[in-house]
Amino acid sequence: MQPRPEIVGLCLYPRFSNHCLANALEPLRAANDLSGRTLYRWHLLTPDGRAVASSSGLPVSPEGRLADAPGGDLLMLVPSYGHVALGAYGADLRRAAVRYGAVAGLDAGAWLMAQAGLLKGRAATIHTDLRRDFAEAFPEVELRPERWIEDGPRLTAGGATTAFDLVLHLIRRRHGAALAQAVAALFMAGPQAGPSDRRVARALAVMEANVEAPLPLGEVAQRAGATPRALARRFARTLGETPGAVYLRLRLEAGRRALEAGASVADSAQRAGYADASAFARAMRRTLGAPPSAFR
Numbered sequence: 001m002q003p004r005p006e007i008v009g010l011c012l013y014p015r016f017s018n019h020c021l022a023n024a025l026e027p028l029r030a031a032n033d034l035s036g037r038t039l040y041r042w043h044l045l046t047p048d049g050r051a052v053a054s055s056s057g058l059p060v061s062p063e064g065r066l067a068d069a070p071g072g073d074l075l076m077l078v079p080s081y082g083h084v085a086l087g088a089y090g091a092d093l094r095r096a097a098v099r100y101g102a103v104a105g106l107d108a109g110a111w112l113m114a115q116a117g118l119l120k121g122r123a124a125t126i127h128t129d130l131r132r133d134f135a136e137a138f139p140e141v142e143l144r145p146e147r148w149i150e151d152g153p154r155l156t157a158g159g160a161t162t163a164f165d166l167v168l169h170l171i172r173r174r175h176g177a178a179l180a181q182a183v184a185a186l187f188m189a190g191p192q193a194g195p196s197d198r199r200v201a202r203a204l205a206v207m208e209a210n211v212e213a214p215l216p217l218g219e220v221a222q223r224a225g226a227t228p229r230a231l232a233r234r235f236a237r238t239l240g241e242t243p244g245a246v247y248l249r250l251r252l253e254a255g256r257r258a259l260e261a262g263a264s265v266a267d268s269a270q271r272a273g274y275a276d277a278s279a280f281a282r283a284m285r286r287t288l289g290a291p292p293s294a295f296r
Contacts, residue, residue, distance in 0.1 A: 007072025008042040012077035019160035070220045071099025077109035088209040090116035104155035106163045114138040124156040178249030214273040259295040
């Protein structure tokens with residue numbers, strides 16, 4: 001059975017950052033496209049339900065107002081300039097936090113969360129330009145300089161590029177390192193968007209470069225500068241999966257893309273490093289939950 005789609009609300013505030021919105025939303029869209037499944041659904045909101053203009057003047061029409069949103073798995077707040085004046089919406093935000101499993105403040109979003117009392121006793125980060133003022137205004141929040149922070153159901157990211165890092169982390173945790181790596185590669189993301197462990201990142205690069213002719217895991221570990229056992233520990237700590245499971249998904253995703261491009265099952269199997277098309281089909285069913293015919 002396929003997992004149900006995660007429901008994500010994005011609340012846009014006046015003069016929000018287009019860059020931040022794109023970096024939060026486009027990875028979710030890419031995860032859907034690259035997986036061939038609807039892993040995420042989203043709805044755009046504003047505090048009052050009216051159209052809102054970004055910092056560059058781009059108008060966006062929402063699907064509704066925050067107070068009326070039915071809720072979901074994650075609510076992402078996307079404010080930017082003028083964040084201090086948005087405290088009037090704190091009550092709506094507190095009520096919305098009950099309806100969503102988690103709340104993420106992007107760019108200046110931590111300010112709105114702190115104003116609403118959602119970060120009391122928690123760790124958070126915010127845009128570098130706001131750190132001094134934030135620390136003075138909200139001493140009950142543990143302010144840290146990290147790019148993004150997850151503290152239970154409260155998440156914060158300090159800007160547009162860090163929003164991408166945070167969303168990539170959420171994709172990786174829910175749907176695996178192979179899909180997250182494919183999303184990062186689609187946007188040609190920098191190294192900060194990948195795994196923090198350099199040897200894991202190096203191993204992933206080796207795997208991606210050797211999909212059609214898969215290498216033994218021992219050789220992958222050697223090229224990554226680690227023993228197989230040490231690499232397995234690093235993968236478990238960083239990605240929550242074994243190197244073998246990640247490598248398999250990378251290969252099957254390559255085969256799936258070939259199928260979607262119109263290649264035959266036999267050719268797609270070769271793209272995924274399988275000499276036997278039947279073995280490829282069995283792996284597709286077992287790992288991706290569908291036979292090759294479902295992706296053609």
